Amino acid sequence: xxxxxxxxxxxxxxxxxxxxxxxxxxxxxxxxxxxxxxxxxxxxxxxxxxxxxxxxxxxxxxxxxxxxxxxxxxxxxxxxxxxxxxxxxxxxxxxxxxxxxxxxxxxxxxxxxxxxxxxxxxxxxxxxxxxxxxxxxxxxxxxxxxxxxx
Amino acid sequence: xxxxxxxxxxxxxxxxxxxxxxxxxxxxxxxxxxxxxxxxxxxxxxxxxxxxxxxxxxxxxxxxxxxxxxxxxxxxxxxxxxxxxxxxxxxxxxxxxxxxxxxxxxxxxxxxxxxxxxxxxxxxxxxxxxxxxxxxxxxxxxxxxxxxxxxxxxxxxxxxxxxxxxxxxxxxxxxxxxxxxxxxxxxxxxxxxxxxxxxxxxxxxxxxxxxxxxxxxxxxxxxxxxxxxxxxxxxxxxxxxxxxxxxxxxxxxxxxxxxxxxxxxxxxxxxxxxxxxxxxxxxxxxxxxxxxxxxxxxxxxxxxxxxxxxxxxxxxxxxxxxxxxxxxxxxxxxxxxxxxxxxxxxxxxxxxxxxxxxxxxxxxxxxxxxxxxxxxxxxxxxxxxxxxxxxxxxxxxxxxxxxxxxxxxxxxxxxxxxxx
Numbered sequence: 001x002x003x004x005x006x007x008x009x010x011x012x013x014x015x016x017x018x019x020x021x022x023x024x025x026x027x028x029x030x031x032x033x034x035x036x037x038x039x040x041x042x043x044x045x046x047x048x049x050x051x052x053x054x055x056x057x058x059x060x061x062x063x064x065x066x067x068x069x070x071x072x073x074x075x076x077x078x079x080x081x082x083x084x085x086x087x088x089x090x091x092x093x094x095x096x097x098x099x100x101x102x103x104x105x106x107x108x109x110x111x112x113x114x115x116x117x118x119x120x121x122x123x124x125x126x127x128x129x130x131x132x133x134x135x136x137x138x139x140x141x142x143x144x145x146x147x148x149x150x
Numbered sequence: 151x152x153x154x155x156x157x158x159x160x161x162x163x164x165x166x167x168x169x170x171x172x173x174x175x176x177x178x179x180x181x182x183x184x185x186x187x188x189x190x191x192x193x194x195x196x197x198x199x200x201x202x203x204x205x206x207x208x209x210x211x212x213x214x215x216x217x218x219x220x221x222x223x224x225x226x227x228x229x230x231x232x233x234x235x236x237x238x239x240x241x242x243x244x245x246x247x248x249x250x251x252x253x254x255x256x257x258x259x260x261x262x263x264x265x266x267x268x269x270x271x272x273x274x275x276x277x278x279x280x281x282x283x284x285x286x287x288x289x290x291x292x293x294x295x296x297x298x299x300x301x302x303x304x305x306x307x308x309x310x311x312x313x314x315x316x317x318x319x320x321x322x323x324x325x326x327x328x329x330x331x332x333x334x335x336x337x338x339x340x341x342x343x344x345x346x347x348x349x350x351x352x353x354x355x356x357x358x359x360x361x362x363x364x365x366x367x368x369x370x371x372x373x374x375x376x377x378x379x380x381x382x383x384x385x386x387x388x389x390x391x392x393x394x395x396x397x398x399x400x401x402x403x404x405x406x407x408x409x410x411x412x413x414x415x416x417x418x419x420x421x422x423x424x425x426x427x428x429x430x431x432x433x434x435x436x437x438x439x440x441x442x443x444x445x446x447x448x449x450x451x452x453x454x455x456x457x458x459x460x461x462x463x464x465x466x467x468x469x470x471x472x473x474x475x476x477x478x479x480x481x482x483x484x485x486x487x488x489x490x491x492x493x494x495x496x497x498x499x500x501x502x503x504x505x506x507x508x509x510x511x512x513x514x515x516x517x518x519x520x521x522x523x524x525x526x527x528x529x530x531x532x533x534x535x536x537x538x539x540x541x542x543x544x545x546x547x548x549x550x551x552x553x554x555x556x557x558x559x560x561x562x563x564x565x566x567x568x569x570x
Contacts, residue, residue, distance in 0.1 A: 004517050008510075008568055017505070039509050039525055040539030062539060064507035065569070122513060 006118030007125070008065065015069035020076050021058040033146045034061075034071075034135035041067040041128060045135045052083050057136075064128050066119065071132035073112050083140050089113075090137050096120070097129045167464035172549050175200040175456070179549060186519035189554045194339050194367060194498055194545035195523050197392045199453075206452035207394060210445045218444055219418055219435075233444055236451035237434075240399050243454050244384065245375040251407065253400040253434040254442050258366040259289040261385030261400035262333070264437060265362055266293035268410040269331065276302035279328045281321075281359075283345070284310040284535055285338040288528040290364045294333060303330075310535060314341040314490040321350065325357050332361045336368030340529040340541065341490030342473075342498025344368070348379050355380065360406065366390055370547065371469060371496040373462050382406050392547075393453035394446035400437070407433040414439040465548045469497055472546045472555060479559045485566055489541050497546040500527075503562075506569050508542040514568060515542075515561045522558075 025046035034043045041063030048056040057075045062068070074093075078086055093113055095101045099120030107114045119129045127149040135147045173179050176198045181188050190198060210232070216225035218233050234249075241249045255261045274280065280294045284307050291305075298305045306329070308321045325332070332354045337344050351361045360382035365374060370391040376384050383406065388397040402410075412419055412430055416439030421429040430436045476499045480486055489500045503511060512524035523543045526533045533539060544558055 004514060004568060007513065013569065040533075041509075042539065062507075064509040066510070125509075125513060128509065 003118075003121065007122055009115045009118065011073070011112060011115045012065060012069040015072040016065035019059075019068055019072040022060060022072065023058050024060055025056055025058045027056075028058075030139040030142070031145075032135045032139040034131045034148075035146055036063075036067075036127060036131055036148055036150045038150050039064065039128070041131055043067070043071055043132060043135065045071070045132060045139060047136070047139050049083075049140070054078050054081050054083075054086060059132065063131075064125075066125050066128040067131050070116065070129045073115070074132050074136060077112060078136065086136065086140060090133050093133055094130060097126050166461065167468040167548075169468060169549065169551050173551075175202070176549055177201055177204070183519035183521075184517065189518075189520040189557050191544040191546065191550065191554065191558060192521045192523045193370070193547040193550075194390070194527075194543065196389050196395070197370060197547050198549070199392055199394065200456050202456050203393060203449050203452050206449040207445055210448050214448075215445070217441055229444060229448075232448045232451070233442070236447050236454070239451050239454045243458070244369075244399075244401055245377050246401055247377060248404060250433050251401055251404055253402065253407070253437045254447060255385075255398045255400050255437075256396055256443070257387040257389070257398035258364060258385040259293075259387075259398075261383075261398055262290055262362065262364060263293045264400055264413045265331075265333075265383050265385075265402070265410075266297045268413045268437070269360075269406070270294075270297040270301070272409065272411055274298070274301050274303050274330045277328065278303040278330045279306050279326065280304075281306045281308065281324055281329050281332045283308045283316055283321075283334055285314060285316070285341055285343060285529070285532050286333070286335055287339050287364065287366070288530070289366075290333050290335060291531070304328075307531075310343075313492050314338065314343045315492045316343075316345055316350070318346070318350075318353075322353060325354055325359060327357070329354075329357070329359050332359055334361065334363055336363050336365045336374075337371065337496045337498075338490070338529075338532070339367045339498070340500055340527040340532045340543070341492065342495040342500065342545075343490060343492040344494040344496050346494075347381070351379060351381055367496070367498075372466055376401050388446065388450040388453060391453065392457065393450040396443045397446040397450045402433075404433070407437070410437075412439075413437045416440045418442075460548070469546060469548055472550055472552065473497060473499070475552055476544060476546070476555045476558065479555060480562065483559070483562055483566065486562065489536055489538065498543060499545075500541040500543045502538055502541055503565065506565055508540040510569070511542040511562070511565050514565045515558070518557070518561045518564070520558055520561050 028046035029049050030047045032045045043059050043061030046058045057078050059071045097119040131149045138147045178198050214229050216229040218230040237249045237252045240252045306324050309317050354361045362383035363381045365384050365386040369386045382403050384401040389395040419431050419436050419439040485504045486501050508524035525540050
């Protein structure tokens with residue numbers, strides 16, 4: 001059970017049950033689809049970016065608890081962040097869930113993202129946690145309209 | 151729950167099926183996963199292998215390894231004989247009338263691709279139709295789609311009911327003079343439905359339409375008699391029936407195979423080759439280009455020997471009891487809904503849970519050493535039919551026990567607890 005609790009932390013279960021910013025942004029400047037065809041995680045991510053700053057961010061869709069909580073928590077921390085700050089958070093998050101931060105996890109700096117530290121012990125679930133982040137990055141890069149982490 | 155388990159255990163004893171003795175034949179079933187005994191309930195994805203099959207593989211490489219059908223030396227003759235013996239074993243296993251009706255392939259997927267490509271090229275033309283059901287695996291959809299796209303033909307789909315059964319009256323209506331072939335799953339991998347294929351074959355034949363049966367999920371659960379079914383093609387994979395990966399069989403009626411052009415070109419499938427002209431070998435070799443998967447083919451022969459020794463009435467009694475036990479027990483979990491409630495089912499319990507995605511179910515069960523499959527099961531149209539992205543699926547084989555069903559149920563209750 002201890003291993004399971006490291007993956008399904010309270011904050012993750014909470015964001016899964018009551019996702020924040022779970023809506024369509026009517027004034028979005030960029031909309032990206034995040035889709036993992038093999039497992040069926042499927043989200044639309046909406047961003048309103050003005051002068052290099054994320055003024056608003058929201059999402060809709062369905063998937064597992066890890067992907068949904070990851071999307072929800074991501075939207076709560078990216079508001080008012082610049083593109084460069086968002087990119088840095090992406091890098092940190094990616095290292096966190098793939099276990100590359102081992103030993104140097106700064107929980108204070110990570111804040112709510114620290115809840116995803118347990119994901120690195122579940123390699124097949126890394127793609128669930130990172131899907132919304134890849135979608136966000138692609139939106140900022142003005143890349144493809146659909147993103148997959150499979 | 152224990153009373154349900156008890157009742158079924160005594161039923162299994164009555165039918166004379168000693169599951170513990172069977173389990174001893176499968177070494178992997180003894181291993182621990184994260185310190186807990188493995189509960190392997192992903193048999194519809196692939197089955198485990200008995201020791202005799204593993205031994206046959208090793209023995210082939212240690213004592214017989216050689217290329218077949220061409221050498222005149224001792225080992226080549228030995229390997230050729232062993233490999234061709236398996237063709238005869240497979241023929242007898244499904245009661246085909248001749249061994250040349252048995253084509254070795256990589257698996258059921260390749261078998262279907264072979265028929266779609268070869269039979270399809272010769273028989274399906276612009277405006278024609280290929281008829282499949284709404285519960286097919288991608289491997290019995292995509293090859294026909296590719297064919298229809300190439301030929302300007304149309305893929306038609308027999309609708310299924312909310313229980314996951316084929317609508318026979320719709321099937322009758324869809325069999326027309328434009329239909330060139332019907333391709334049907336014997337058993338649905340995602341729902342467990344056993345289709346009334348004997349009757350469906352009769353219905354198609356009345357209109358002169360041949361039928362291919364995708365038997366990948368059928369043949370692991372019950373004995374198949376292709377002459378009794380009167381199917382034109384029957385496709386299946388060794389690895390889903392306790393044999394090695396990379397080998398499968400396409401059964402085809404002699405007159406069907408004779409009339410089909412080659413599938414792939416290469417060595418072994420020819421009689422003579424010049425730059426101007428090639429003449430092809432007889433069936434089945436015409437469809438077997440290149441060095442085949444000799445070792446796994448021979449080990450598949452050991453699999454058939456093993457299966458022939460089982461009491462199949464007892465096997466199906468045991469599997470039926472497991473399915474009933476699992477269905478009853480999971481039905482008591484309020485948050486859970488079974489997908490696929492056909493009257494005739496084989497070895498599969500597919501389900502979804504309120505507010506819990508199948509992948510989360512899979513991860514939590516895995517922590518308890520319980521292996522199930524989660525996802526769309528390569529049957530996305532089935533998922534769409536039921537308006538769900540995925541299911542969790544427990545699939546059984548004859549080596550599974552009632553205790554394992556109880557552990558599954560216990561694991562699902564744990565899922566409920568975590569997500570409460």
